Amino acid sequence: MSQSYNRGLIEDFSRWREFEAGMWAWIFHKFTGWVLIGYLFTHIAVLSTAIPAADGATMMFQGSETDVFTGTIVSLEGLLLVRILEVGLLAVAVFHMLNGTRLLLVDLGVGLEAQDKSFYASLILTGAITVASVPTFIAGAF
Amino acid sequence: MAERYSSFNSGGRMWLLQRVTAAFLLIVLAFHFFLLHFVHHADEVSLAASSARMEQLSYYSLMILFLVTATFHGVNGVYNALVNQGLTGTKRTVVKWSLVAASVVLLFQGIRTANAWAGGFPLL
Amino acid sequence: MSTQTPTQTEESSETDAEADVPSKGDERRDEKRRRAAEERARRQAEEAEKAAADEETVELKVFRYDPEVEGKQEPRFDTFHVPFTKGMTVLDALMYSRDTYDSSLTFRHSCRQAVCGSDAMFVNGGQKLACKTQIAELEQPIRVEPLPHAEVRKDLVVDMEHFYDQMEAVEPYFQTNEYPDGELEEQRQTRENREKIKMSTRCIWCSACMSSCNIAAGDNEYLGPAAINKAYRFAMDEREGEDIKQKRLEIIEQEHGVWRCQTQFSCTEVCPKDIPLTEHIQELKREAVKNNLKFW
Amino acid sequence: MHEHDVIVVGAGGAGLRAAIAAQEAGADVAIVSKLHPVRSHTGAAEGGINAALRDADSWEDHAYDTMKGSDYLGDAPAVEALCQESPEEVIQLEHWGMPFSREEDGRVSQRPFGGLSFPRTTYAGAETGHQMLHTMYEQVVKRGITVYDEWHVMELAVTDEDDPADRTCHGVVAYDIQSGEISGFRAENGVILATGGMGQVFDHTTNAVANTGDGVAMAYRAGAPMEDMEFIQFHPTTLPSTGVLISEGVRGEGGILYNEEGERFMFEHGYANNDGELASRDVVSRAELTEVNEGRGIEDEYVHLDMRHLGEERILDRLENILHLAEDFEGADGLTEPMPVKPGQHYAMGGIETNEFGETVIGGLYAAGECACASVHGANRLGGNALPELIVFGKRAGRHAAGEEMGEAEVTTGKDGDWEAADYEFETEVGETGGQGPAAADGGAVATDPDGVLEAEVERAEARVEELLSRKGRNHAEIRSTVQQTMTANVNVFREEGRLEKTLDDLREAREAYKDVAVSDPSRTFNTDLIHTMETRNILDIAEALTMGALARKEFRGAHWRKEHQERKDENWLKHTLVSWNDGEPELWYKPTILEGENKTYEPKNRSY
Ligand SMILES: Cc1cc2nc3c(=O)[nH]c(=O)nc-3n(C[C@H](O)[C@H](O)[C@H](O)COP(=O)(O)OP(=O)(O)OC[C@H]3O[C@@H](n4cnc5c(N)ncnc54)[C@H](O)[C@@H]3O)c2cc1C
Ligand code: HEM
Ligand code: SF4
Ligand code: F3S
């Protein structure tokens, strides 16, 4: 019997370059999905500052005493980094939604021949929506 | 023979639920984004405003449902992804229950937050 | 007009074998032949010029490996230069290389016409049937490797056992509970139904799809697109009847069946027989769900 | 060593059907094949399967057509068996789920084919063979029949009595291509050869690279004569650059042949005034080559096959894969332009001499399918008659080998009935003389008990492989190519004495060269160089016997055309040509054709279409 050997050499060569639309879509969808669930956990963690806030807990914020919830959120929103991350999150969410819609259609057997085109459309639309939303997202950050 | 097929095998059920939750999330997430970033701006968040929204039963239940479906969809998605990569045996069982536990914590904390806003379960 | 006219009608000239002057038909033919000859000469000259201008050779980089031959145990790429001829396929180039330069160059092939499914390989980063891939359509140098995600036996030959196992795991044979009464009676099948399964019956077991699928690469137990397509071929065949269809759906619904597919479409892209694999897999998923809902 | 009741060599249509039949008859059967079953060349068949299924049709008509097509060289008992049993076999395939093309009412479709008096060719699109092969392999999987795939059978294990009729076959010796292991396969009841065609004897062929006639050559060397080898069918419509076949179905559906002048030459030049393009294959092939030789060919090489007038819908429905073939292998679009075609080697009517149950003269050795000659095709095979042959005779051989009682055979094997010696003197020495090269492999082991015979044969095979691998010498590829080229140049559609003699000379030289052959790849893993080298020996033996037959047969019958002999000579030549290996000194002899059928005698008629 011949032994098998590690095919790293072939496996790696030109695999990524030759990926088809459907495979990129799969990778992006995966990535965005993980980011979203990750965000959901953080999101709830941050929001749960509302629990002590409702019990009257306060903090010092911009010189005045504010409830911990409002204080935390507003101070976070004041950070440019957070704003930029939010734009990223929007991009991620929008792509996941659009490509998710594409996948739902694929599951229904609709537009299978155009699966590559619909993926490119998702990408372009994501870009467009993200860019268009930047003013709204950045507003008030400075 | 029918009864042998009468129950969904879990692969199919989860697959369907993933799609159904996705369809639901599509609408609710769009609404959520729109409401909290475009109608109200992120830097205008305040405890009072959040409370005001949460005190409405319709909004409250929508958000709870949102939380539940998103948690299911996200966690089930992660689990599927791992299984597809060949996660098997005890490792798989461990991962599965860890994910379930994380979901429970998330749901618990989420509901507590909502209740805090609403000042308890909202009664109209 | 009683005087003879020097001109003959065309009809008579063609039937008149005795005529010593060349007939119009002959003239026509001669003229055509001359023109064709000129055309040929011109084309030949053109060809010769082209050949002289750029030494029309193809550069091939071929993966080499042999577990028991010294010097080949370490995987490497060998380069072959093959004179190009019109219509040349990757398989032609490989055969030329083997017969001319290195008789130990090893690859499976048989039919040379895309029906035996022996020669799926990784050409310039894509799963292709070598015999069906025109050199003229490829960028050079052409890189030829064995199918990814399969164990390499030697050079371009991979182990197909796993693929065969998956194909045979879906009960890939016709089953039915009722046959027509008459001895020489065929089962009836509508044209629509035959049309529906037509594409799925074209699979040549080349394994290109399986090799291209990331999910199959990650999960060795995943049935894979070809086997699911085989199941589809039977599940959708109305001749099998409802009972058997239930059983078929059970098979593809298993843990490592259709649900594993993440609709990456690469299987559909590479299939040399143009089988809409993803579509078939998706249809089976829906069938399975529908079927289960029915009994809820 | 592996042991089974029945060993089937080859997994094409004939081999698979034989294995299923033997298993149904209760035998423990195994298939040994150098290719995985689904890779067999049966998968390339496009056109269809002839079967008299309809009330308006009858097996008698089918038999009449087949006899006429064979130019009265078919043996009536075999021909009638074919025509009687093919309907039930086709229905059997349908019951196994084969996806035939259908009529409006859901029944299996049939279409007209060349040389048939009734549209009785059943088909599955333009991929009939593919569907048939896969359907039968599915049944093999279902039954759990053992398949040793990628095992190349090297030789038969046959005892060495003087008279081949006294010999017995106890099994085969095979080489595992994956591992290089050589192993004996002992067959308790019988060995069935189903190794398919021998197209690789020629240069331009529709056959697969694996079609090297191994079974024919092995049986020949073991003592079973080759029958009617000179009858090679050339298909009139193959693509010029690759030899890929454009199915007769195109002409069946109404495709038209044109020469360079745009003339529909089949009619306009009077080759076949009634049937035109649908005349039998040899007629059309010769017509095309005549057109080319007389300067009316396109680029002096080919003619045009046009199907555009059929309309896109009909083409897509019935001939879709022809479009793909023309596109992929010739770069022509059948919807918008005519396709270039020329004749190419397609089918061997001859092969291992068998009776109508597939038995050869050697005890326990059977043959079925294209490698066998029962004979049903005689001097020329009708389109759509090979696939039914696979299933009818595959089944018969399988059952018989499994021990089923099937009655007395009417076709004789060996020098059992009437026979006559040939008085032909070849100018060139033929056969294996002056010591045998490493490829020496003629049958006949000294031992007499079955295991001993097999063991001796295994040892010999091991020694042979060892020598081929270890010594230095020339590569087989050159030799193979020489043989193929001389065969295509001289023993094709047009044959003349001088060139045939020259071919024997060339083959003699090739044989000499082969004595120095060696394999340069030392590997035991997937050593295709070694396999091809062994195949080349088989090609040599077959080419020689074929050319001998072509020289000896001084008449023009069916596919065999002789320049010096322009008519069919029924007084002298209603007989089969046989070549026996005779331990290296080939012997040519004849036996009469059987024209007496069940109810009638087939009177030779003029074969005009
Ligand atoms: C392009 C084409 C189109 C055709 N179309 C038609 C048609 O429309 N209708 C029709 O009736 N006929 C048609 N024919 C003819 C018909 O297809 C063949 O005659 C028939 O398929 C031969 O089948 P087989 O089972 O004898 O051999 P094959 O299918 O060739 O199988 C041979 C088997 O033997 C095995 N084998 C060979 N040598 C060895 C060895 N040394 N050791 C182990 N195994 C070995 C191979 O692996 C293979 O499995 C066509 C032929 C061609 C080439
Ligand atoms: C807004 C609408 C959404 C749509 C239409 C959508 C759609 C989908 C679909 C169809 C899948 C399944 C992919 C597959 O299994 O083939 C999926 C996977 C996933 N989704 Fe969503 N989704 C949405 C929102 C979300 C949200 C809010 C989260 C985070 C909580 C999320 C997290 C995930 C994760 C983690 C996966 C698994 C990714 C993977 O395969 O690795 N999705 N989504
Ligand atoms: S489905 Fe297509 S790619 Fe996959 S094995 Fe069959 S023919 Fe090859
Ligand atoms: S590539 Fe794989 S993921 Fe599905 S669509 Fe094809 S099987």
Ligand code: FES
């Ligand atoms: S050689 Fe048969 S598929 Fe390519």
